[in-house]
Every structure is written in C-alpha cells, then in structure tokens.
Amino acid sequence: MFRTRLVSTVLVAVAPLLSGCVGDEPTVALLVAGGTDPGSRAVDVEHFTDRVEATCDECTVTVYDAEGDAAAQKSQARQAEASSADVIVVVPVDPDDLETVTSRELPVVSLGELVPGSDRFVGLEGGDVPDQAGSDLEAARDVLLGEEESMTYVPSRAMSEQAADVAVAFLAGNPVPDGEELDGVESWLYEEQDVTVDTLTSVLVAQDVVTLDALCSGATEKRCTRLGLR
Template identity: 50%
Template sequence: MRPLATLLVVVLGCSLLGGCFREDPTVVAFLVSDGARELEPRVDVEAFEARVEATCEECAVRVYDAEGDATTQAEQAVEALRDSADVIVLDPVDVEDAEALVGGGEDEVPVVAHTALVPGADWFVGLAEPLASSDAGPPADSDLEAARQVLAGQRRSMLHVPATAMSEQAADVAVGVLADEEPEGAEDFEGVPSWLHTAAEVRLAGLTDVLVREGAFTLDELCDGSTARRCEQLGFV
C-alpha cells in the first residue's frame, strides 16, 4: 500500500500548476468501512449527508464504501483525492492499515478520523475505547433485531454505538474545517482535538430510554408482531 502522503504530491500537484482548478462544489469525502453493517453500526451515512447539506450549501458529500476491505479503502482514498476532496472523513477498516492513508506534506488534505483514532489524523470523532462485544445472546441481523431479542429474553444485552450522534458531529467538524471554524467542545485525546462518545451496553430497561429516544428505531418497530404482547406487559405501549 502506497502512503497517501506520496499520492498527495502526485494528485494535488496539478492544482499547483493550475491544471485542475475548480470552484464548485466543495467536496466532503466520507470513506466508510462498511456501509452495509447494521448490527453495531459505526456510521450513519444518511445523518452525515443531511447534516452537511443543512450546514454547507456549497458542499457535496461523496461516499466511498470499502465493504470491510482495507485494500479497497486505500484505493478509494486515492480516488477521493482525484475527485478533488477538500476534506476527508475516514472511518477506518483497520487502524494500522489506515495510518498509511494519513499525513505527510504541507499540501495534504485534512482528515477527520471517525469511530477509531487513526494516527496522523487532524481531528477525531468517535469512541475513546475500541469496540468490544458485550452481547450475551444469539447473533442478530440489525440493532432492531438485537433489541427485539433483548425484549423477548433471548439475550441479556446488546451493544449500542451512537452512530448518528458521531456522524453528525463528524459532519460539523468537516464543515467547520472548510470554514476555518473548528466546532467547540473538543478535548485532547492522544494529542488530537477530539469529540468522544461511548458505546453502551443496553439491557431491557434501556431499550426505550436509550434506543427509541435516540432514534435507532421507533417504538412501533420494537413492539411489532411477536413482541407486541411483551411490550404491553412491560407497559411500553
């Protein structure tokens, strides 16, 4: 894998020569590790796009989904630069591999690390601690299915990652970078300005207080079909 620092010189060099100048749009590249991941999702692409659209009229979001492959993500990083990305938000497939995609040279594109801190990133939005499974039940296809299993007593708990809140914060940071106005509330984390969130183990009592309230799914979705009676017994509906 070629370090992005080397590729930046090649790709961005044309702008120094005036050969690839363009005014619009301002491009926010969102490199996603696996956009299809539903259980314990790391990112909320729709929330990210909506936040950028709401706060930056001249911005265009381009999403690159690596589908869990680090080599694909490296190739997409190069593609993002060729697409004239002004800022990159990087949700790494693998932190060690992603380190080669960051840094080096005065002409580098600023990088916001998402979910996991990538050494060399300029900013970080995500989790202070690496994800670790705390689920105590059978596998599920999505956060909603996992929650329904908790409700039915088929599993003790599920791990909830605040993907929407993190993605909206990452969008705010990216837009702020473009406007030279870093959002407030950053704290130092390993020498990087960071906005830290926590993955929470959610048990029965927290299904409505945490997940429904945060918009992970609706109460109607949680209490549909086979779980309707259980919701009535618990006073959820």
C-alpha cells in the first residue's frame, strides 16, 4: 500500500488535450468549474492538493479548469480518463452533462453538486452551492460596511479536504467511514452558514477564512473600530 505525499500539481485550462499518460503514480484528476460558476465556491484547490500531499506519498494531482464552460469540462473529463487518471473529483459546471462521460471502472467523486452516476458525493445540506459576487473577503467587507445584510459562508476547505480523503481512499482501496446515503450515493454533507456583522469574526476570522487585518483595512478600518473589532 502506498503512503501519502503529493508529487506534482498541474493546472490545465480550456486548452488542447494532453497526449500520452501522466505517469505511473496514482493520479487524482480534479475537475473544477472555474469562471464565475457558483459551484466553484465548493472547492479550495490549494487545500485539496495539500490534503492529498498529507495523505499520499506517491500521488499526482492534475487540476483541470473548465472556466465555466460545460462543453470544455466534458472534454476534460474524457481527457482525464484517457490520461490514465485513477479517480476523478469533479466540481461540475452542469452535473447532468457529465453523467455518461467516464467509464464505470473509474471512480467519480462529486464535489458541490451531485453528478448522476457518481460513486461518492461531498456537498451541502442545503443543496446547491449559493451564488456570491466576489470572494469571501469582499463579501464580508460588504457586510461590515452595511452594503449587504448578510453573506453565506460555504466551508470549502472542509469540503475539499473531505473530497481529497475520499479520493485517496479509492486509490488505497480503503473505505472512508461516516458517510450518509443521498439518492443512493454515499455522501458527506456540510452546513453553509449565514454570516451577519455580528458573526463575522466568530465564523470567518475564527475559521481562518479571512484575517482581521484584511477585514479591517482601508475603507472598513473606522467601521471596525466603531464596532470594537480592533
């Protein structure tokens, strides 16, 4: 049985298909929706790859960015399979569009939204990933300034790490415990959080989503001081 440690990470945008094989190492293909697709909020690519690195010495992670293009993602799924990926983790642009793309032998883990035919799923209890303009930091600063009453925090780090654990478990042939069944698929569901000005620090700062310095700099500095955040 292999141990865990990341060998390489490759970012593949909407580009010509790769030729040949990615190598002899066990390979995780991470397909991200990219662009402005709401589903992109479900994945933290850095933490996904870091988690694989912490649990798989011999694994290679290849990241495909569809840039919000469902047709491109379909091609990338076929590309990943042709390039000898051992497991696919997908943040779908259009879940239904990917149902018949890969063979039954290649494990597929859905992240964010459930792709029909997936072997495992990591998502939200509330269903679809909510849309949000800008980053969590930008949304938090809007709430702090009173431009928005609240924002919805999606625990992308925890979801990404869980998806990485599931993918590595497939590679190692080990089960991942504590899943629950959703539409016949073993799943791990997380709760999104409604964040207001009163819970910005207890949720976002406490969970290292944003720093207090970043939240309270520039235009928001006086507001933070008034609210006793600094």
